[in-house]
Amino acid sequence: MTTVHVKWSQDRLFEGIGSNGATALMSPTDGPGVSPMQMLLLGMGGCTAYDVVDILEKQRQPLAGLELEITGARGEEQPKPWTQIHVLYRFRGDGLDAVKVERAIALSVEKYCGALATLAGVANVTHAFEILPA
Numbered sequence: 714m715t716t717v718h719v720k721w722s723q724d725r726l727f728e729g730i731g732s733n734g735a736t737a738l739m740s741p742t743d744g745p746g747v748s749p750m751q752m753l754l755l756g757m758g759g760c761t762a763y764d765v766v767d768i769l770e771k772q773r774q775p776l777a778g779l780e781l782e783i784t785g786a787r788g789e790e791q792p793k794p795w796t797q798i799h800v801l802y803r804f805r806g807d808g809l810d811a812v813k814v815e816r817a818i819a820l821s822v823e824k825y826c827g828a829l830a831t832l833a834g835v836a837n838v839t840h841a842f843e844i845l846p847a
Contacts, residue, residue: 753795777807800840802842
């Protein structure tokens with residue numbers, strides 16, 4: 714079991730505190746922090762990115778960089794959950810094997826990423842990837 718904390722700082726600014734003491738600022742979309750709904754997308758992105766990098770390193774792939782672009786659409790009615798999420802994985806590396814990249818993503822999506830599995834329970838999650846030179 715994991716325990717995290719959310720602490721009200723001021724106005725509409727909140728501090729999220731992880732079980733390891735690391736912090737993240739949260740606020741409405743016009744505030745200085747990341748909105749809680751965007752935090753869900755960021756958490757999912759971090760989860761799948763970690764998996765993919767780990768898998769590609771084990772496959773000894775020449776990964777030089779990875780960036781995810783995550784777009785989402787929310788429902789019209791409250792509580793306006795995410796209904797559509799698309800993840801674009803942008804890999805950098807000379808000599809990356811596209812088949813191994815695709816397999817690493819599939820393993821993350823289908824087997825390892827708990828955050829993605831959780832969001833996929835309420836939203837249609839799709840993905841694509843690009844391989845760019847290092």
